[in-house]
Amino acid sequence: xxxxxxxxxxxxxxxxxxxxxxxxxxxxxxxxxxxxxxxxxxxxxxxxxxxxxxxxxxxxxxxxxxxxxxxxxxxxxxxxxxxxxxxxxxxxxxxxxxxxxxxxxxxxxxxxxxxxxxxxxxxxxxxxxxxxxxxxxxxxxxxxxxxxxxxxxxxxxxxxxxxxxxxxxxxxxxxxxxxxxxxxxxxxxxxxxxxxxxxxxxxxxxxxxxxxxxxxxxxxxxxxxxxxxxxxxxxxxxxxxxxxxxxxxxxxxxxxxxxxxxxxxxxxxxxxxxxxxxxxxxxxxxxxxxxxxxxxxxxxxxxxxxxxxxxxxxxxxxxxxxxxxxxxxxxxxxxxxxxxxxxxxxxxxxxxxxxxxxxxxxxxxxxxxxxxxxxxxxxxx
Amino acid sequence: xxxxxxxxxxxxxxxxxxxxxxxxxxxxxxxxxxxxxxxxxxxxxxxxxxxxxxxxxxxxxxxxxxxxxxxxxxxxxxxxxxxxxxxxxxxxxxxxxxxxxxxxxxxxxxxxxxxxxxxxxxxxxxxxxxxxxxxxxxxxxxxxxxxxxxxxxxxxxxxxxxxxxxxxxxxxxxxxxxxxxxxxxxxxxxxxxxxxxxxxxxxxxxxxxxxxxxxxxxxxxxxxxxxxx
Numbered sequence: 001x002x003x004x005x006x007x008x009x010x011x012x013x014x015x016x017x018x019x020x021x022x023x024x025x026x027x028x029x030x031x032x033x034x035x036x037x038x039x040x041x042x043x044x045x046x047x048x049x050x051x052x053x054x055x056x057x058x059x060x061x062x063x064x065x066x067x068x069x070x071x072x073x074x075x076x077x078x079x080x081x082x083x084x085x086x087x088x089x090x091x092x093x094x095x096x097x098x099x100x101x102x103x104x105x106x107x108x109x110x111x112x113x114x115x116x117x118x119x120x121x122x123x124x125x126x127x128x129x130x131x132x133x134x135x136x137x138x139x140x141x142x143x144x145x146x147x148x149x150x151x152x153x154x155x156x157x158x159x160x161x162x163x164x165x166x167x168x169x170x171x172x173x174x175x176x177x178x179x180x181x182x183x184x185x186x187x188x189x190x191x192x193x194x195x196x197x198x199x200x201x202x203x204x205x206x207x208x209x210x211x212x213x214x215x216x217x218x219x220x221x222x223x224x225x226x227x228x229x230x231x232x233x234x235x236x237x238x239x240x241x242x243x244x245x246x247x248x249x250x251x252x253x254x255x256x257x258x259x260x261x262x263x264x265x266x267x268x269x270x271x272x273x274x275x276x277x278x279x280x281x282x283x284x285x286x287x288x289x290x291x292x293x294x295x296x297x298x299x300x301x302x303x304x305x306x307x308x309x310x311x312x313x314x315x316x317x318x319x320x321x322x323x324x325x326x327x328x329x330x331x332x333x334x335x336x337x338x339x340x341x342x343x344x345x346x347x348x349x350x351x352x353x354x355x356x357x358x359x360x361x362x363x364x365x366x367x368x369x370x371x372x373x374x375x376x377x378x379x380x381x
Numbered sequence: 382x383x384x385x386x387x388x389x390x391x392x393x394x395x396x397x398x399x400x401x402x403x404x405x406x407x408x409x410x411x412x413x414x415x416x417x418x419x420x421x422x423x424x425x426x427x428x429x430x431x432x433x434x435x436x437x438x439x440x441x442x443x444x445x446x447x448x449x450x451x452x453x454x455x456x457x458x459x460x461x462x463x464x465x466x467x468x469x470x471x472x473x474x475x476x477x478x479x480x481x482x483x484x485x486x487x488x489x490x491x492x493x494x495x496x497x498x499x500x501x502x503x504x505x506x507x508x509x510x511x512x513x514x515x516x517x518x519x520x521x522x523x524x525x526x527x528x529x530x531x532x533x534x535x536x537x538x539x540x541x542x543x544x545x546x547x548x549x550x551x552x553x554x555x556x557x558x559x560x561x562x563x564x565x566x567x568x569x570x571x572x573x574x575x576x577x578x579x580x581x582x583x584x585x586x587x588x589x590x591x592x593x594x595x596x597x598x599x600x601x602x603x604x605x606x607x608x609x610x
Contacts, residue, residue, distance in 0.1 A: 375440050
């Protein structure tokens with residue numbers, strides 16, 4: 001049997017391929033949007049997994065330090081470490097800063113940690129060159145995407161920092177590039193004011209300021225101890241909010257990325273609907289262009305099923321070809337996105353399923369047009 | 382029923398609209414065309430030629446009457462089968478004013494489209510198509526697209542398409558209207574020849590009096606009825 005769809009496509013191959021490429025770019029953007037969402041989920045877990053601690057102790061009544069502002073005293077780490085069942089504890093700070101790079105600035109998320117403490121947030125597997133921090137002052141470990149290299153000098157506040165290590169793939173839960181500085185430097189950066197501000201504060205009678213604050217205390221629990229029990233003890237006696245790793249993960253996904261993921265999900269859904277409408281319009285137009293031929297085919301006796309099959313096959317082929325172009329397009333452009341984009345095969349298959357369904361739906365109007373076509377219209381001119 | 386009859390029509394009527402817009406186009410039209418006859422249907426515009434052609438082509442349903450194609454009764458105040466498209470596919474060939482070949486199919490595929498729809502295998506249908514292309518002197522054009530052929534060549538392919546399923550009748554709607562005189566004469570000679578050789582009845586709508594000498598019978602629509610001249 002003659003394959004009508006194949007012959008029709010062969011006849012207008014260039015037009016068909018260009019159309020598929022256009023729709024493909026739209027589908028490619030759908031894949032990228034899915035990848036951005038996946039990237040957000042991965043980013044949320046990077047710092048949490050690199051730290052790999054059992055407990056997060058934060059300001060009472062807050063979801064800190066990622067979902068809500070949290071301040072606790074630095075020396076809380078010693079109290080926590082002395083508790084039964086706690087193996088290690090360390091004070092930690094988080095803050096967004098801008099690193100000067102030439103005439104522009106790079107937004108980063110700085111992790112301040114106790115260099116001599118028992119918990120190092122720098123995952124050795126991510127360290128591509130150099131070392132972790134070794135002294136309390138003026139050393140910085142940066143992520144490669146910041147553009148800084150080993151031994152670069154960076155002006156931060158009143159001081160100059162030296163890059164002593166470069167990591168790869170370190171990002172905050174918000175997708176910002178991570179840098180690591182000592183806890184003392186982090187506190188200095190957070191609480192040191194300009195000379196003019198200090199003068200003004202003194203004139204207002206503000207003489208002292210407490211710089212020994214941190215955003216959280218993190219702790220590991222000794223093997224054989226129940227994490228929940230230790231967390232319960234801290235909540236009970238120290239008036240702090242305590243989250244286990246799983247709870248912190250839930251906080252991050254629920255409060256930090258939930259709205260963003262919903263936004264991306266909605267945007268993706270709209271794009272799929274737009275793609276369906278576009279495929280539908282293209283197929284409808286292609287069918288309208290063939291109405292005379294369709295009337296002739298019906299007049300000479302071709303059954304509707306043969307003509308409908310041609311329309312549906314062309315729609316499906318357009319969808320599949322567009323899907324292939326979409327994959328190529330998304331894989332070509334995703335590395336150029338500033339934040340992490342994770343393209344996953346199951347997402348691509350899910351989109352493929354959607355494209356097939358959308359293509360069939362898209363062909364309905366054209367098929368209706370075919371069924372209603374008047375064979376007598378072939379007679380005349 | 383006479384085996385020599387290709388089509389027999391008895392008292393068919395067709396009207397459109399109702400109330401003030403009621404128009405009766407064909408009333409109690411009856412005629413018989415035998416196998417091998419080339420009949421011309423001549424009438425001024427708007428007198429119902431196309432309506433009649435669509436009824437005997439099993440495209441539009443008459444309001445009443447009876448109709449036979451060959452020995453098979455196909456209409457008796459209603460279609461006697463739901464598959465009128467099957468009747469068209471198997472018993473009727475169509476030739477149009479323009480060639481109306483499928484533009485995205487090459488010549489041989491245009492010809493074998495119907496036989497393949499009728500489940501004839503590809504080898505047999507291609508052999509039949511090649512025989513017809515040879516008969517019409519365009520055997521070397523089987524791979525060409527319709528856009529690559531002249532108007533006359535395309536019209537010959539269209540006639541070949543109408544013949545490929547060995548129909549009992551061919552309905553031709555002004556098949557020479559788009560051609561110059563010489564090509565029109567060529568087409569008429571071909572139609573005359575195939576009517577005789579293939580024993581098929583051809584009913585041809587035409588406005589061109591110069592083509593009438595090639596026809597065996599001339600039908601006119603007068604007062605909504607068919608009369609033979």
